[in-house]
Amino acid sequence: MASKSGITLMNSTSSRLRLARTFLRSFSKIKSQTSATTTLSPSSPHLKRQSRRIKMAAYSSMARVAGPRRAWARALLFKLHTRPTHRTLMNTRRGGSTTTPPSSRSDNQVGKLRRLLPGGDRMDVCTLLEETANYIHCLSTQVKVMKAISDHHF
Amino acid sequence: MENEFFLNSTGISQSLMHFDSNPSIAAWHHQFSSAMDVPPPPQLPELNHSSSSHQSPPDCFLNPVPDHSFQFDSALSSMVSSPAASNSNLTNESFVIRELIGKLGGNSERRILELNSTAALTPPSSSVAEFSSDPGFAERAARFSCFGSRSFNGRQLTNEFGNYRSHLSIANGKLSRVSSSPSLKALGSETNLQEHKNNSSSQEDESSLSNPDKTISNPRKRKATTKPKLKEPVVEAAPEKGSPKKLKAVETKENEKGNVKTEEDLKKTDENLAEEKQTKANSKPPEAPKDYIHVRARRGQATDSHSLAERVRREKISERMKLLQDLVPGCNKVTGKALMLDEIINYVQSLQHQVEFLSMKLASVNTTRVDFNMDSLISKQMYQSGTSLTHPQISPIDSSASSFYGHQNSSLPTTSHCSVDPLDSVLCQNLPIQLPPLNSFLQNPSQYPNFGEDELQSIVQMGFVQNQTQEISLQSHNFNLGSDQMKIEL
Numbered sequence: 001m002a003s004k005s006g007i008t009l010m011n012s013t014s015s016r017l018r019l020a021r022t023f024l025r026s027f028s029k030i031k032s033q034t035s036a037t038t039t040l041s042p043s044s045p046h047l048k049r050q051s052r053r054i055k056m057a058a059y060s061s062m063a064r065v066a067g068p069r070r071a072w073a074r075a076l077l078f079k080l081h082t083r084p085t086h087r088t089l090m091n092t093r094r095g096g097s098t099t100t101p102p103s104s105r106s107d108n109q110v111g112k113l114r115r116l117l118p119g120g121d122r123m124d125v126c127t128l129l130e131e132t133a134n135y136i137h138c139l140s141t142q143v144k145v146m147k148a149i150s151d152h153h154f
Numbered sequence: 155m156e157n158e159f160f161l162n163s164t165g166i167s168q169s170l171m172h173f174d175s176n177p178s179i180a181a182w183h184h185q186f187s188s189a190m191d192v193p194p195p196p197q198l199p200e201l202n203h204s205s206s207s208h209q210s211p212p213d214c215f216l217n218p219v220p221d222h223s224f225q226f227d228s229a230l231s232s233m234v235s236s237p238a239a240s241n242s243n244l245t246n247e248s249f250v251i252r253e254l255i256g257k258l259g260g261n262s263e264r265r266i267l268e269l270n271s272t273a274a275l276t277p278p279s280s281s282v283a284e285f286s287s288d289p290g291f292a293e294r295a296a297r298f299s300c301f302g303s304r305s306f307n308g309r310q311l312t313n314e315f316g317n318y319r320s321h322l323s324i325a326n327g328k329l330s331r332v333s334s335s336p337s338l339k340a341l342g343s344e345t346n347l348q349e350h351k352n353n354s355s356s357q358e359d360e361s362s363l364s365n366p367d368k369t370i371s372n373p374r375k376r377k378a379t380t381k382p383k384l385k386e387p388v389v390e391a392a393p394e395k396g397s398p399k400k401l402k403a404v405e406t407k408e409n410e411k412g413n414v415k416t417e418e419d420l421k422k423t424d425e426n427l428a429e430e431k432q433t434k435a436n437s438k439p440p441e442a443p444k445d446y447i448h449v450r451a452r453r454g455q456a457t458d459s460h461s462l463a464e465r466v467r468r469e470k471i472s473e474r475m476k477l478l479q480d481l482v483p484g485c486n487k488v489t490g491k492a493l494m495l496d497e498i499i500n501y502v503q504s505l506q507h508q509v510e511f512l513s514m515k516l517a518s519v520n521t522t523r524v525d526f527n528m529d530s531l532i533s534k535q536m537y538q539s540g541t542s543l544t545h546p547q548i549s550p551i552d553s554s555a556s557s558f559y560g561h562q563n564s565s566l567p568t569t570s571h572c573s574v575d576p577l578d579s580v581l582c583q584n585l586p587i588q589l590p591p592l593n594s595f596l597q598n599p600s601q602y603p604n605f606g607e608d609e610l611q612s613i614v615q616m617g618f619v620q621n622q623t624q625e626i627s628l629q630s631h632n633f634n635l636g637s638d639q640m641k642i643e644l
Contacts, residue, residue: 027516051510051517058509109495116502126467129474132498136481139505146512153519 019065019138020145026057027149056080058146062138072131075119 030053060080063073113128114120117135120128455465475494479485482501488494 031519047514047517051514054516055510055513058513109492109499112499113495113502116499116506126470126474129471129478132502133474133478133481136478136498136502136505139502139509143505143508143512146509146516150512150515150519153516 015065015138016141016145019061019141020148022061022064023058023142023145024149026061027054030054030057058142062142066134066138070131070134071123071127072118072120072135079118 030050059076063070063076063080066073068074110125110128113132114123117123117128117132120131123131455461475491478498479494482494482498484501485494485497488497
């Protein structure tokens with residue numbers, strides 16, 4: 001991982017920087033809001049909600065940094081934006097979409113990958129693999145950024 | 155019989171030219187002139203329309219002003235020129251030239267007579283220097299038409315006219331399709347190597363093709379003709395499609411002409427093809443390598459459009475897989491697409507879990523400190539991401555720890571103070587001793603029940619760095635269960 005991540009880092013220091021900046025902005029916003037409303041209650045529901053918010057912030061910052069040209073970023077942003085308002089609708093749609101492509105079911109590995117990648121159920125295999133590569137790149141960058149933040153804070 | 159005719163077409167065409175000698179020409183000429191003298195009946199515009207509906211301007215590169223009678227003129231001129239052509243060595247050159255002149259000239263048979271006289275006398279002059287490569291093209295054209303018609307033998311029999319003319323007109327109409335058909339491509343791909351030679355020595359090829367009995371050079375020639383056709387269908391389609399239409403139209407008008415006219419038409423199609431050939435050959439050499447870059451089929455591979463597309467798709471997929479192989483850490487050792495996909499899926503899943511886990515961890519961060527540190531952290535993040543590569547690996551941790559830790563630590567000491575270095579040396583010494591108890595204490599926090607390997611590593615990393623920061627800034631944390639343990643061990 002280290003050598004590969006070093007390579008990707010070399011390729012995309014600017015994207016990593018942007019990712020860190022956007023994520024930190026949203027993260028600080030979340031933190032300030034929660035600190036304003038509830039003062040340090042380590043109860044599990046609150047923690048869970050906040051962690052979900054942070055996760056959404058992380059994904060949305062990833063998608064925003066990746067830009068609208070990436071299909072996974074578009075799908076992810078769409079999902080994140082529509083989820084709080086139409087949760088039941090999204091759930092039904094997601095269930096429908098997983099059942100609709102039976103061909104991806106038969107091809108087991110590709111089907112799994114489709115389910116992992118946001119918006120992957122509407123792609124052909126070529127674009128799926130390409131988007132997966134980009135998604136992995138962004139995700140690993142995001143993980144690094146989050147790790148650095150958490151390491152700094154603890 | 156027909157096959158024979160089409161195989162050595164050049165000889166036959168020559169013989170047809172001979173056969174086409176004076177009396178029949180005179181008869182035909184008479185009839186045709188009578189038909190021409192009549193002011194153009196309402197059928198003629200119809201003819202033009204029928205021809206121009208399939209091509210934008212009929213013979214536009216030859217005749218800028220489309221005339222009602224130029225079709226007949228061309229036929230006439232070809233007919234008139236045929237005896238002279240059969241006699242002389244410069245046959246095809248001269249009669250294509252004459253045909254062109256006839257087309258350019260407007261309407262009357264007087265002009266044709268002039269042409270006749272000039273045709274008998276004129277050697278190829280400087281004004282027709284562009285047609286200097288004509289004989290070869292005429293021969294090739296004849297062969298090409300033969301090739302086309304040979305594949306449509308079944309259709310010829312059902313044709314209502316049942317003579318060579320209709321026959322050839324069908325062949326002409328189908329030429330473009332035939333040339334782009336997969337069987338031809340396959341032939342071409344088989345003779346790929348020969349074809350390069352052919353392009354280099356196209357002039358020789360033409361000269362050799364003028365011998366009617368050389369059937370060996372057939373595939374080569376087919377190859378050479380298919381290529382430019384794919385490139386410029388617009389230029390060629392006009393005369394190609396136009397000629398059979400015209401011929402049929404003329405035929406329906408003067409159906410009673412019979413045999414004499416069939417040979418006229420034969421020759422005419424030959425000439426048209428010769429012109430097409432010429433236009434093709436002018437653009438042949440630069441276009442030759444392009445086609446083979448785009449659509450490449452090796453020996454023994456299928457050349458359908460479907461299988462070609464499928465091959466392109468597979469190449470794309472394997473390319474993407476290579477890219478992913480570089481990106482996913484454990485993928486280099488794995489062979490096989492399915493296993494690689496497994497690796498990729500596992501990696502994506504682990505990354506997603508990591509994001510989830512880290513978000514949980516970040517949610518549990520002390521909020522007051524977050525607000526306090528945010529501005530400095532942004533700058534430090536920038537600093538980290540900017541310099542973590544160029545920054546020399548500060549601590550001796552990297553030498554002892556694995557490369558993973560080394561990478562993580564290379565960015566982290568930059569965020570902390572300068573006093574890390576002695577500590578790092580201490581840590582470095584204690585690292586092998588330290589790791590087992592770290593793993594043991596990692597079981598304690600019950601918040602994160604399911605750990606993957608990556609998460610374990612990250613937690614190890616976290617505890618590690620926690621220790622550093624604690625030693626430095628002497629801060630206490632709520633969630634750091636193992637910090638005391640670590641300190642004790644240190």
